[in-house]
Amino acid sequence: MISKKISPPNCDTCDNKDSIILCSMNKSELAEFSKTKSFNVYKKGQIIFYEGNQPHGLFCIKSGKVKVHKMGGEGDDQIVRFVKPGGLLGYRALLSNEPYKASATALENTLICYIPKNDFIEQIKKNGQLSMLTIQMLTNDLKAAEKRILNMAQKPVRERIAEALLLIKECYGLENDEQTIAAILTRREIGDVAGVTTETTIRTLSEFKAEKIIKLDGKKIKILNMSRLVKLANIID
Amino acid sequence: MSELFPYITHLKQNPLFDKCPEVILSKNLKGVEKVSFQKNDYIIKQSSPYNGVYFINKGVAKIIKGENENHSSIIRYVVPGELIGVSSYIFENNYTFSAIALEKTETLFMPADNFQQMVSSNSESALELMKILCYNIYLIENRTNGLFYKTTKQRVIELLISLCQINGRGQNPHTLSYNLDDIASLAGTTKNYLYKVINELSKSDILTLTKQSIRINNLQRLKFIGEHEN
Incomplete structure (x- = not known):
């Protein structure tokens, strides 16, 4: 399953240090962490963990992107969220001591640090700031789930x-033209994010195209009118 | 101080504080009080300033959320043993939901500062709070998944079964006295379609609809239909 194993980078010098809650630990705690963690490379499309399996550690994304998805009754997929560098995976299953409720798959070649379960739990017990940041992260997850x-x-x-397109843009970013979403997603994958069928996705994207909100170029999507798309998404917090 | 001892006993019964040393609990009881609500009273109103959390001792409340009162959906029910307000706790701003008593409901209110102090000074309580948040997220994501892939009939049946389980903590687990609008909202359907499913099930005598409640007559059969509905 794991394609390549190389030496883990040092947490203290990680590029994502400012965005990872684990880095709220002090230098000596981080050094301890760096000693026990491992580091793996996942190829695009490779499964990082499967829904239903028991968690044994925490995944911390150094680079690349991951989708967290749940299987429907007939093998359909629902994309629950995207995770970017600096994001964590598998923490809910770990904290609640339950099997994974969703699977995680690399959307591109992705580098991930892996921290053993006990090390993470022990740090949470010892470090009040890490504990509060973890609660904050879960509270944000709860709000996102409610939304x-x-x-x-x-x-x-x-x-x-419209909201799914903005979410995908947020995760993947834009190409150099500052308009084209830097991702090649199928209509079905976009539908999986929005919770609608592939047919409805195709029809709605065509409507957006006719209204000159987006331009479709094969699987590439160019956002022509961002303010209109944001207004259409009717995003409330 | 002695009048506060019942509160300590009560809090110790909650998984959040069962491992919390009594010395920490007793230091943080100032402002903790029992508050009762009548049916349809607001326990928490969306957008009002966050001032603490409520432990449900008795009764049932519903959590609703939306742009405004006329455009809100039910998120979940809360029953004895659960607490409300934790999702607003960490940011200490305004409540992002409303909580309404569905029957006479007794709660124990804990002010924001006390709750913060208890959780931050006790790692076991913090871990337990994380578990509670994980469970709440799981429940909502599971319902979202149901909206994607399950038939409306399946969702209605699963909801009725889960309401029986919630009621299981009470005296009459198979009589559900919930508002049909709320049940329809939770199942992600209309009241008309809910009636249609209920009528279908009542013809087979699996349940009985009265003015005040739904009585589940054959839970096993209901479970069987839910599992085999396509």
């Missing part, structure tokens, strides 16, 4: 697809 279900219940399809 998502409200969107499903209350938002029309057009708003959900």
Whole structure:
């Protein structure tokens, strides 16, 4: 499953140090952490963990992107969230001592540090600041989950697809032209983010195209009118 | 101080504080009080300033959230043993939801500062709070997943079963006295469609709908239909 194993980078000199909650630890704690963690490279499309498996450690993304997704009854996928460099994976299963509730797959070649379960839990018990940051992270997750279900219940399809495009743009960024989303996603994957069928996604994207909000170039999507797209998404917090 | 001892006993019964030393608990009881709410009273109003958390002792409340009162959806029910307000705790700003008592509800209110002190000074309580948050996230994500992939009938049946489980802590687990609008909202359907499913199930005598409640007559059969509905 793991494609390549190389020496782990030092947490203290990590590029994402400012965005990773684990880096709230002091230098000596970080040095201890660096000793026990491992570091793996996942190829695009490679599964990092499967829904239903038991967690044994925490994944911390150094570079690359990951999707967290749940399987539906008939093998359909629902993308729960995207995780960028500096983000953590598997912490909820670890903290609640339950099997993973979703799977994680690398969307591109991704470098991930792996911290054994006991080291993470012990640090949370010892370090009050890390503990509070973890609670803050979970609170944000709860708000995101509530927002998502409200969107499903209350938002029309057009708003959900507009929001999905903004979410994908947020995760992948834009190409040099500052308009084209730097990702090649299928219509089905966009539908999986928005919670609509592939057919509805295709129809709605065509409407956006006709309204000159986006331009479609194969699987590439160029955002022509960002303010209109944001307004259409009707994002509330 | 002696009048505060029942509060210590009560808090120790909650998993959040069962490993918390009594010395920490007793230091943080100032402002803790029992507060009762009548049916349809607001326990928390969305957008009001966060001032603490409520432990539910008795009764049931619903958590709703939305742009405004007329455009809000039910997120979940809270029952004895659960607490409300934790999602606003960390940012200490305004409540991002409303909580409304569905029947006479007794709570124990703990002011924001005390709750903060208890959680930050006790790592076991902090870990337990993380577990509670993980569980709440799981429940919501599971419902979202259901909206993607399950049929409306399946979602209604699963919701009725889960409400029976919530009621299981009470005396009459199979009589559900919840508002049909709320049940429809939680299942992600309309009241008309909910009626249709209920009528279908009542014809087979699996449940009975009365003015005040839904009585589940055959839970096993209901579970079987839910598992085999496509």
